[in-house]
Amino acid sequence: MITTTTRQHTLRGHLPGRHTARAASSVEHQAMLASRLTARDKWLLALLHEHRVLTSFQIQDAAFPSGRSARQRIRDLYLWRAVSRFQPFQQLGSAPMHYVLGPAGAAVLAAEHGLEVKELGYRHDRAMAIAHNQRLAHTIGVNDFFTSLIARTRHTSAGEALAVWWSEARCARHFGDLVIPDGYGRWRTGSGAVVREVEWFLEYDTGTESLTKVGRKLAAYARLAESTGIATPVLVWLPTTRREAGARTALAGVHAGLDNPRAVPVATAAADLLDPTSPHPSPAEAVWLPLTSARHGRAGPRYNLADLADAWPGLAPPAGQGGEDGEGEAGDAAVASPYRLPPPNPIPPRATPNRGARGKH
Known part of the structure; x- marks a missing residue:
């Protein structure tokens, strides 16, 4: 009562x-x-x-x-x-x-x-x-993909680093008349004069989209490659290996029908392939299976992100390789203008104490 x-x-x-x-x-x-x-x-x-x-x-x-x-x-x-x-x-x-x-x-x-x-x-x-x-889960998933790469950069001393991370919105401004990737990234390995980079467009699959629709996106990437004259790998991240198998079948059918399949390198990976015992599991691990490796029913080895470019002989390195400016394209100016800020460097600046701030950080 x-x-x-x-x-x-x-x-x-x-x-x-x-x-x-x-x-x-x-x-x-x-x-x-x-x-x-x-x-x-x-x-x-x-x-x-x-x-x-x-x-x-x-x-x-x-x-x-x-x-x-x-x-x-x-x-x-x-x-x-x-x-x-x-x-x-x-x-x-x-x-x-x-x-x-x-x-x-x-x-x-x-x-x-x-x-x-x-x-x-x-x-x-x-x-x-x-x-x-309705795309909150998708946005969080894409951001999880890239922040796990940042974590690997911060916690390993193997000379690996996420050099560039562009959002979907920035990709839309640059490529939206042809295709809108979920993100764009560059992974850098090595130091000094020996530096390698691999760039990619990310297609992040949550498991809810039609696999046929996933495959059809390759035609848009082919038009982008033809327009720019640049072959940029398309990495498709899927939730499970079972989903990956179905996606590879859909992708292979479309990829084989492209006028120039070599202009659209494709690789797939699944989240359940990550090592759960790793302190910082990330897509940088050896989980990537190039689409070409499944020809004639033979599944080739899975590559880590650093060596993925080796799967496509003749693939040109990214323009401006080895730069330290955190930008993915020379056309994306470092000087801000209204509604156009430069992309932030994916790696945070070194933490410094601030006596005026509350809490230790």
């Missing part, structure tokens, strides 16, 4: 120190952030602007040594409204917290490039709308 009524205002406990949207855009708040945001914080803001949403686990993989340090720092950024967050519904268990660029973070990012916030194309409501977007 209910004997008393709980007043509504007592249920509205807010997080102490959380700034209002108006305060976050004030001159005073921006001045405060100038003394507290580190180079790594600003890098993270640029990454969120480029790739729309990252989970707490992806942020940890990309930039932090531990979950504790990641949680402490992200909490500060959240309280300062540099980032915003949401937690999607999940049938079993709890989904990780998802983070997007916040209003104060957008103001910092715009100011760094000499722009107004509106020139970023940023609106807080649009940034948060990804929470209800």
Whole structure:
């Protein structure tokens, strides 16, 4: 039996120190952030602007040594409204917290490039709308693919590095009249005068799309190769080896019918091939099976990402190989312009202590 009524205002406990949207855009708040945001914080803001949403686990993989340090720092950024967050519904268990660029973070990012916030194309409501977007799981999956490569870069000393990571939106601006990849990347190995790079377009499959539709995308990549004169590998990432087998059949049928199949190198891999005992499993492992290796029913060896170009003799190295600017194409200028920021370097700057910031990071 209910004997008393709980007043509504007592249920509205807010997080102490959380700034209002108006305060976050004030001159005073921006001045405060100038003394507290580190180079790594600003890098993270640029990454969120480029790739729309990252989970707490992806942020940890990309930039932090531990979950504790990641949680402490992200909490500060959240309280300062540099980032915003949401937690999607999940049938079993709890989904990780998802983070997007916040209003104060957008103001910092715009100011760094000499722009107004509106020139970023940023609106807080649009940034948060990804929470209800039907492609949220797909976007998170693509970002997981690349952040796992960043984690491998950070935690190995084998001279491997993710040199370039472009978002779907950036790919659409460059290639959208012909095809829209889920992402573009470059993997670099070696150092000094001996440097190798492999570039690729990513097609990330969640298992819900028709395999026939997956195969038909190759015709669009063939038109892109013909238009640019550049043969760029297409990597198809699938959830299971069973799904991969079906996809390879669909891809092989379309690939064989292309006017110039060699202009569209294709390789597939499945997530369940990753070593679960590895501290940092990633698509850099030997999980890639080139489509040409399945000719005449003979399955060839699986390649790691660094050696994948060896599967296609005569494949030209990426233009501008060995650069350190973090850009995938010379045409994507490093100088910002309205609605066109340069792509952030996939590798975060080295962490530096900031006495004005709360928490250790």
